[in-house]
Amino acid sequence: xxxxxxxxxxxxxxxxxDDLATADPEIAAAISKELARQQDKIELIASExxxxxxxxxxxxxxxxxxxxxxxxxKRYYGxxxxxxxxxxxxxxxxxxxxxxxFANVQPNSGSQMNQAVFLAxxxxxxxxxxxxxxxxxxxxxxxPVNMSGKWFNPVSYGVREGDExxxxxxxxxxxxxxxxxxxxxxGTAYSRTWDFSxxxxxxxxxxxxxxxxxxxxxxxxxxxxxxxxxxxCDIVTSTTHKSLRGPRSGIILWNDEKFTKPLNMAVFPGxxxxxxxxxxxxxxxxxxxxxxxxxKSYAHRIVENARALAASLEENGLRIVSGGTDNHSMLVDxxxxxxxxxxxxxxxxxxxxxxxxNGIPFDTRSPFITSGIRLGTPAGTTRGFGPAEFRTVGKLIxxxxxxxxxxxxxxxxxxxxxxxxxxxxxxxxxxVYPNA
Ligand SMILES: *Cc1c(COP(=O)(O)O)cnc(C)c1O
Numbered sequence: 001x002x003x004x005x006x007x008x009x010x011x012x013x014x015x016x017x018d019d020l021a022t023a024d025p026e027i028a029a030a031i032s033k034e035l036a037r038q039q040d041k042i043e044l045i046a047s048e049x050x051x052x053x054x055x056x057x058x059x060x061x062x063x064x065x066x067x068x069x070x071x072x073x074k075r076y077y078g079x080x081x082x083x084x085x086x087x088x089x090x091x092x093x094x095x096x097x098x099x100x101x102f103a104n105v106q107p108n109s110g111s112q113m114n115q116a117v118f119l120a121x122x123x124x125x126x127x128x129x130x131x132x133x134x135x136x137x138x139x140x141x142x143x144p145v146n147m148s149g150k151w152f153n154p155v156s157y158g159v160r161e162g163d164e165x166x167x168x169x170x171x172x173x174x175x176x177x178x179x180x181x182x183x184x185x186x187g188t189a190y191s192r193t194w195d196f197s198x199x200x201x202x203x204x205x206x207x208x209x210x211x212x213x214x215x216x217x218x219x220x221x222x223x224x225x226x227x228x229x230x231x232x233c234d235i236v237t238s239t240t241h242k243s244l245r246g247p248r249s250g251i252i253l254w255n256d257e258k259f260t261k262p263l264n265m266a267v268f269p270g271x272x273x274x275x276x277x278x279x280x281x282x283x284x285x286x287x288x289x290x291x292x293x294x295x296k297s298y299a300h301r302i303v304e305n306a307r308a309l310a311a312s313l314e315e316n317g318l319r320i321v322s323g324g325t326d327n328h329s330m331l332v333d334x335x336x337x338x339x340x341x342x343x344x345x346x347x348x349x350x351x352x353x354x355x356x357x358n359g360i361p362f363d364t365r366s367p368f369i370t371s372g373i374r375l376g377t378p379a380g381t382t383r384g385f386g387p388a389e390f391r392t393v394g395k396l397i398x399x400x401x402x403x404x405x406x407x408x409x410x411x412x413x414x415x416x417x418x419x420x421x422x423x424x425x426x427x428x429x430x431x432v433y434p435n436a
Contacts, residue, residue, distance in 0.1 A: 039432045042393060042423055044348075044355040046329035046376025047188065047216065049245045050383060050432055051282075052289060058282035059247045067274040071264060086281040093287035094251055097222050100230050102260055104252040105283055106267050106275040110215050110239035113250030113267075114140040115147065117211055117235055120259070120266035121182060124151045128182040129175060129208070131166070132156035135361050136189035136331075138213065155180060159190075159361045164322040166190070168198050175206045185233070186213035189358055189374050191306075191325035196232035203234075212236045215250075217327050219243025219378065222290045223299020226327060235259060243302060243328050243378045246286025247279045298381060302328045305377040308387035312394025318401065321360050321372065329376040332397075333360050337405040341370030347404045347411040348373070351419035352427075353397060384430040396422060 014023070021028040038050065051059075068083035069076040072091075075083070087105060094103040107113035122128060128148075130141030135158035139146045142154025155178045160167040175183060183206075185199045196212065203210040212229035218238035220226035229236045236253040240246035252263055268275070289295055306325045313332060314320055321331035334344055341357030348355055358374035365371050375397075377390060385393070396419045403412030 035433065035436055040424065040427050041349075041352040041354050042426065043379035044353060044375045044377075044393070046374050046378070047239075047242045048376075049219075049242060049378045051241070051245055051247065051286070053433070054285050054289070055245075055247055055282045058285045059278055061278050061281060063278035063281050064276075066277045068277050069268060069274050071268075083277050083280075086277065086284050087275075090280050090284035090287060093284055093291065094253065097287050097290055098218075098230060098236065098253050099228065100236070100253045101255045102253065102257070102263075104264055104267050105280055106272065107237075107250035107252060108272060108276055108279070109248065110138075110213075110237070110250045111140050112271055113237040113239075113252050114138075114213060116252060116263060116266040116271055117182075117237060118148060118152065119270050120262035121209055121235075122152060125153060126182075127153040127155060127178050127180045128184065129155050129157060129171075129178065129180040130184035131187040131190065132158040134359055134363065135159040135166070136187040138186075138188045138215070141184050141187070141213070159322070161362060164361050165192055166195075168195065168202075171199070172202045172205070175202050175208065179206050180208050182211055183208045184211045184213055185229075186211075186215065186217075188216055189329065189331055191320075191327055191330045192322055193226065193326040194229075196227060196229050200232040209234050213238070215239040216242055216329065219245060219290070219295075220299050220302065220327055223296040225299040225303045231255065235263070240283050240286060243299070244286060244290060245298075245378070245382065246290075247282035249276070249279050249283055251283070301386070302377050302381045305381050305385060305387055305390045306330060309375065309377060309390040309394050312391040313398060316395055316398030318398055328378050329374060331358055331360050331372050331374055333372050334401065335360075335371045337401055339401055339404045340365060341372050342368065343404050343409045343411075344373050344401055346409070347400050347416065348397060350411065351396065351400045351416045352423040353393070353400070353419070383427075383432050385426070389426055389430070392422070392426065 066083055067077045068080050072084040072088045090105040091103045131137030133143055140148050142149045157171045157174050183203050185194055210233045212233040215238050217226045220243055221228050239250050241248040306328050310320045310325050310330050319333040321333055345357040355373050355375050357370045358372050359370045360372040363371050399415050403415040
């Protein structure tokens with residue numbers, strides 16, 4: 001029996017027109033609950049943010065259908081006219097935003113952007129240097145469970161025991177001893193200003209290439225609230241979804257043309273096939289947003305808010321690693337309260353404050369337990385919180401931690417209930433996606 005044209009039309013009618021709630025109620029329900037979670041809780045995870053409606057729209061666009069292997073003007077597929085338009089705009093905007101000569105906007109993620117740098121510049125077994133994970137370095141900077149640590153030879157530098165700042169003399173000594181081919185600056189849980197020119201001097205002395213992975217702070221760099229890694233660093237990588245407030249993705253930036261071919265070849269065809277063109281389009285949108293005066297003000301408010309949060313936590317009896325913050329993030333040491341990072345993360349979540357447990361420098365507890373939490377202000381600043389709101393958040397965190405300190409892992413239910421009420425008030429006053 002053959003299908004009648006009208007039956008095809010009927011089934012295709014649903015394909016073209018059904019919204020997600022009709023087509024897949026289970027997934028639609030989970031998405032709508034996730035939206036409510038983002039609206040009703042205070043997001044303090046330092047690596048997260050809240051992207052604009054325009055960024056979400058580009059991410060959910062018809063570019064998801066398009067293969068565009070290759071680069072603008074040199075593709076392996078037909079029909080790439082508009083893919084070329086968005087990728088060229090993304091490249092030009094990235095270069096303008098960060099003041100550099102070249103950009104690759106295709107890496108699918110932060111991990112892949114760093115893998116591409118390794119593939120382009122190092123051979124398996126080569127020595128490179130990065131910030132130790134226990135001092136706030138990233139998995140892709142030489143962790144033994146990551147490819148960077150399995151296939152290459154990482155040597156690390158860390159923070160000093162006294163002031164918990166990166167010890168530049170130790171960085172120089174380690175570089176002289178091991179002669180790394182590549183030195184990485186940048187990390188995931190370091191709240192102080194990076195001295196890029198000091199890293200440059202060390203890299204020059206030992207003949208290393210200098211990479212800055214500015215994933216966490218790129219929004220601050222874009223807005224002039226942290227010094228730029230250019231012109232000091234040879235190559236700069238960044239995720240685009242943290243303080244930069246774009247879609248989940250990565251970029252690679254550089255100035256010297258000698259890196260162009262190796263880096264581009266490493267991304268495609270070295271590591272990736274077709275780029276996620278919908279995400280490339282969304283990156284272009286985010287870069288345009290980041291070029292505005294409003295974003296500059298946003299970046300400075302992130303830092304101002306982080307200082308207010310850190311000060312409030314200290315006033316309420318919690319120790320901040322290194323005594324404060326210069327950027328968007330901070331580590332809170334819970335040792336004196338005899339509360340673990342794991343219990344704090346859970347207790348704060350019960351009180352609708354979302355953060356992550358995090359090891360502190362020289363932590364004696366395992367990475368699954370930890371002695372600290374990491375907090376960040378990019379998402380809260382996006383929803384409109386200022387220093388007054390972040391001072392309140394600091395007080396609420398301290399109340400929950402004191403409940404845990406008194407009662408152990410289950411915390412103080414009464415305190416947590418009362419904190420939830422005040423979180424709800426703050427969230428109602430500063431709505432997220434109010435028309436969604
Ligand atoms: C987040 C981060 C990455 C990895 O990004 P993913 O997109 O999660 O793979 C790499 N480097 C640093 C410093 C980061 O903070």
